[in-house]
Amino acid sequence: MTAVTDREQLRYVAAQAADARINFEIETEGMTLNLGPQHPATHGTLRIVAKLDAEQVISAEPIAGYMHRGYEKLCEVRTYPQVTTLINRIDWLGSFANEVPFILAAERLMDVEAPPRAQWIRTALFEMSRIANLVLFAGDTALQLGGQTAAFYGFRDREYVLNQIEAVTGGRFHPNFDRIGGLKDDLPKGWIADTKLAMEKVRSFCDEIDELVTGNEIFQIRTRGIGVIPGDVAQSYGLSGANLRGSGVNWDLRRDAPSGMVHSELDWKVHVHPDGDSFSRWWVRIQEIREASHLVDQCLDGLPSGPIMAKVPRIIKVPAGEAYVQTENPLGAMGYYVVSKGDLGPFRLKIRSASFNNVSILHWVLRGVYVPDIISILSSLYFILGDIDR
Amino acid sequence: MSADTEAEASEEEVQSEAEAPEEETAEALEPDPVREALRDRLGAELGEALVATDLASGVQLTVRVTAEAWRTAGLVVRDQLGCRWFDFLSAIDWLPSPYGRYEDDGMTPPSDPDTEIETGIAGGETRFQVFARVVDTAAHTDVILKTDVPDDTLTVPSWVTVYDGADWHERETWEMFGISFDGHPALRNIYLPSDFEGNPLRKDFPLIARIVKPWPGIIDVEPMPAEDEEAAPDEAASKESAPEEGESS
Numbered sequence: 352m353t354a355v356t357d358r359e360q361l362r363y364v365a366a367q368a369a370d371a372r373i374n375f376e377i378e379t380e381g382m383t384l385n386l387g388p389q390h391p392a393t394h395g396t397l398r399i400v401a402k403l404d405a406e407q408v409i410s411a412e413p414i415a416g417y418m419h420r421g422y423e424k425l426c427e428v429r430t431y432p433q434v435t436t437l438i439n440r441i442d443w444l445g446s447f448a449n450e451v452p453f454i455l456a457a458e459r460l461m462d463v464e465a466p467p468r469a470q471w472i473r474t475a476l477f478e479m480s481r482i483a484n485l486v487l488f489a490g491d492t493a494l495q496l497g498g499q500t501a502a503f504y505g506f507r508d509r510e511y512v513l514n515q516i517e518a519v520t521g522g523r524f525h526p527n528f529d530r531i532g533g534l535k536d537d538l539p540k541g542w543i544a545d546t547k548l549a550m551e552k553v554r555s556f557c558d559e560i561d562e563l564v565t566g567n568e569i570f571q572i573r574t575r576g577i578g579v580i581p582g583d584v585a586q587s588y589g590l591s592g593a594n595l596r597g598s599g600v601n602w603d604l605r606r607d608a609p610s611g612m613v614h615s616e617l618d619w620k621v622h623v624h625p626d627g628d629s630f631s632r633w634w635v636r637i638q639e640i641r642e643a644s645h646l647v648d649q650c651l652d653g654l655p656s657g658p659i660m661a662k663v664p665r666i667i668k669v670p671a672g673e674a675y676v677q678t679e680n681p682l683g684a685m686g687y688y689v690v691s692k693g694d695l696g697p698f699r700l701k702i703r704s705a706s707f708n709n710v711s712i713l714h715w716v717l718r719g720v721y722v723p724d725i726i727s728i729l730s731s732l733y734f735i736l737g738d739i740d741r
Numbered sequence: 742m743s744a745d746t747e748a749e750a751s752e753e754e755v756q757s758e759a760e761a762p763e764e765e766t767a768e769a770l771e772p773d774p775v776r777e778a779l780r781d782r783l784g785a786e787l788g789e790a791l792v793a794t795d796l797a798s799g800v801q802l803t804v805r806v807t808a809e810a811w812r813t814a815g816l817v818v819r820d821q822l823g824c825r826w827f828d829f830l831s832a833i834d835w836l837p838s839p840y841g842r843y844e845d846d847g848m849t850p851p852s853d854p855d856t857e858i859e860t861g862i863a864g865g866e867t868r869f870q871v872f873a874r875v876v877d878t879a880a881h882t883d884v885i886l887k888t889d890v891p892d893d894t895l896t897v898p899s900w901v902t903v904y905d906g907a908d909w910h911e912r913e914t915w916e917m918f919g920i921s922f923d924g925h926p927a928l929r930n931i932y933l934p935s936d937f938e939g940n941p942l943r944k945d946f947p948l949i950a951r952i953v954k955p956w957p958g959i960i961d962v963e964p965m966p967a968e969d970e971e972a973a974p975d976e977a978a979s980k981e982s983a984p985e986e987g988e989s990s
Contacts, residue, residue: 416932423917424941427838428948459800586878589827589906602826602878673861675801675874675885677828688872690833690861703829703874711909740932 381409386725388417396736397710401717401725408725411717413710418740426700431457431531431667434697438687439525441704442738445484445681447476447516450529453687453700455611456676457531460669460691465611469533469659474612475546475650476516476528477678478643482553483512484681485640489556492633492730493564496573501563508556511549518542531667533660543651550644557641565637574630578716578728581627588715589708592683593639594732597632599625604679611676617649629731636733668695682706682738706738776802779822779882786817792889795863805863805887811871812898812924814886819903824875824884827904830911832871832890832918835860838944840951865889869920871897875904890920899924917942 382403388396396417402409422441426434438453439446451473458464465473490505513523519538520526528535564570580590585598595602603621605614622638624631671693677686683705690699709732716728773796780794783804790810795803806814818824835858858868869890876883890897899922900907911922912931919940922928930937939946 416930416934419932421941424946424948428951583825584905586826587905589829589904595826600826600878607878607881608883671861673803684828686828686874688829688831688874692859699833701829701831701833707909708827708829708906711906715905 384722388414397734397739399713399717399725399729401722403722406721408717408720408722411714411725413713415707415710415736415739418736420741422741423700423702426697426702428696430695431669431697434700435527435529436525438702439527440737441702441741442484442680442682442685442706442735443524444487444735445480446522446524447480447520447526447528448484448678448680449685450527451477451612452676452678452680452685453689454529454531455678456674456687456689457667457669458611459674459676460672460689461531461663461667462670463532463661463663465533466658466661467613467655468537468657469661470611470613471650471654472519472534472538472659473529474614474617475647475654476519476526477612478646478650479512479516479546481643481681482640482647483509483516485636485643486512486553486556488636488730488733489560489564489633489640492733493560493570495726495730496570498564498567498570501560504556504559504563508552511552515542515546515549518545530660530663532663533658537659543654546651547648550647553644554641557637557644560637565634571630573723573727574633574731575626575628577629577724578720578731579627580712580716584712584715585627588712590683590712591705591708592679592681593632593635594683594709596621596623597635598627599623604677604684608677610678612678613650613653614646616653617646619646619649629727632731632733666695668693669697677703680705682733682735683709685738702741704738704741706734706736707741710734710739773799775882779884780804782822783814783817783884786821787814790814793863797862801883801885803863803885803887805865805889808888808891808897811886811888812900812903814888815873815875815900815903818875818884818886822882822884823877823880824882826876826878827906828874828876828883830871830873830900830907830914832869832914832920832942833861834869834918834942834944835865836868836944840947863887867892869895869918871914871920873900873907873910894921895919896921896923898922901925916940919943 384401384403386399386401388398398414398417399411400414401411422437425437429437434453435450438449441449486505486509490502493501516526517523519536519542520528522528580594580598582598582600585595586600590598601621601623605612606621609615619642622635622642624635669689669691671691673688673690675686675688677684684703685705686703688701688703689697692698713732717725720728776796780796780802784791784794787806787810790807790813791804792807793805837857860870865887867889870887871890872885872887874883874885888897897920899911901911901922901924908925909931911925912928914920915922915928916930916933917940929935933941
């Protein structure tokens with residue numbers, strides 16, 4: 352199903368005709384550039400209609416909806432345990448992280464708390480899904496800016512992390528492992544040692560990427576000073592995650608609004624970059640991969656023993672009430688507003704996904720940039736289509 | 742899950758806790774000076790426009806304002822309270838679904854659907870409520886604002902000039918609930934095709950997939966032997982009404 356009909360198409364043609372007259376002094380003609388829906392830089396099926404004056408973008412409009420699956424409606428007729436299957440597919444590169452805020456919101460309404468061991472494992476898996484997600488970002492961004500090697504490294508090293516996630520959850524992409532009150536299973540034997548090796552590989556990947564890409568002159572030219580988003584604009588649009596921290600706003604939900612995970616007991620730091628350009632967003636993410644690998648190590652070292660599941664009824668009925676829980680997911684702040692009426696399923700589930708807000712700034716940030724910079728900005732803002740369209 | 746006996750025991754615990762409102766017990770346990778101060782400041786700034794507040798201690802502050810004051814409230818939380826980070830804006834349709842709670846079998850809607858509107862925390866008088874959340878990233882405080890949407894106009898003032906990010910959220914709310922935002926420059930569909938009819942997230946919009954094919958997943962929530970008394974009436978009711986509804990549709 353396409354989101355664009357003939358009527359809208361006509362509107363674009365008319366606007367294009369109007370643009371054709373804008374720069375008659377130097378006799379250039381405006382044109383409309385359709386980026387996507389099928390374009391490697393869009394991570395799925397986002398369409399961007401950019402109106403150009405020569406090489407410069409006059410206006411750009413992102414058009415979403417090519418992958419809208421209506422999860423908020425579907426969740427209203429699912430039971431609480433069934434909802435996690437759906438929301439796994441929102442940000443498919445860091446699936447486990449999608450489940451966590453929803454489970455935490457349901458736990459808050461039920462007044463249940465996961466046992467310490469479950470919280471520590473949850474935190475480890477949460478950070479591992481961050482690595483699985485952001486490693487691909489590193490490879491993919493480099494690829495879009497012309498560096499093929501990094502993409503292969505990214506896919507290679509992501510596999511180590513995915514294998515570990517698969518070993519414990521049984522699913523590479525869609526673990527569906529988090530439960531209200533704990534986790535489905537305990538860790539398998541030998542998993543901790545294997546995961547530490549995988550974290551070593553992640554850190555050496557970061558070093559490789561730093562050598563290959565971050566310090567690369569061409570990469571710096573393509574990203575430094577490109578797509579600058581000031582902190583107050585970023586806040587007004589509700590940007591989150593590395594996009595916000597790349598704009599100098601020191602805000603990380605893991606530190607500033609912790610809920611249900613053990614980040615506050617670990618030793619780590621939040622990375623902030625003041626520039627607000629594509630490079631700063633890239634830099635923050637690379638630091639976050641490193642930091643996440645240390646977080647996983649610390650979680651595994653400090654892992655307490657004990658049960659992994661609190662006492663919860665077999666049939667989960669969540670008491671009436673409303674709860675909103677937000678966590679710092681790989682793509683940014685992700686939250687679920689759960690409205691319960693005491694039934695087996697949520698009465699209403701508002702899914703606040705990070706990419707939806709992150710992409711809504713595109714029309715602002717793309718204005719006035721040159722065509723090749725669109726790619727740099729798109730890939731550094733980093734969105735997943737499932738996270739926009741839901 | 743360890744043992745069924747344990748599960749049953751905790752089931753009772755949870756049930757009994759559900760009866761007491763969660764917010765009140767939490768409030769009694771620990772005071773929350775930061776959120777209380779926020780609430781008092783909002784009360785002072787908005788005066789009459791602030792209809793109701795709800796404070797879940799240490800967790801979240803929810804305030805309800807009148808629809809006319811929706812934009813003013815946005816300006817107050819942004820400028821006076823320093824909540825500059827826009828989180829989300831959406832709506833809730835409080836009408837109970839006329840197709841039954843789970844729409845597990847679209848052919849058999851309940852014979853007399855529950856139509857009584859029962860709103861959640863911070864109350865409400867209308868079927869639709871618009872709600873939004875904003876955060877102060879410097880002071881680490883946040884507030885959830887709600888407003889009743891007048892049933893006759895289904896319009897509330899737009900936040901586009903307050904928070905840039907509200908643009909897309911209002912478009913989404915508009916297409917999903919049919920709520921207009923006064924002052925929004927271009928309320929266009931964001932997800933749905935522009936010739937789509939209906940507002941999918943309204944409760945009276947049927948989930949067509951369920952009507953075409955009943956949801957097999959309902960098997961997963963079969964009642965446990967211990968809970969037969971509780972779940973049986975629902976099932977019996979749906980079975981009884983099955984033949985007549987089947988003929989009519």
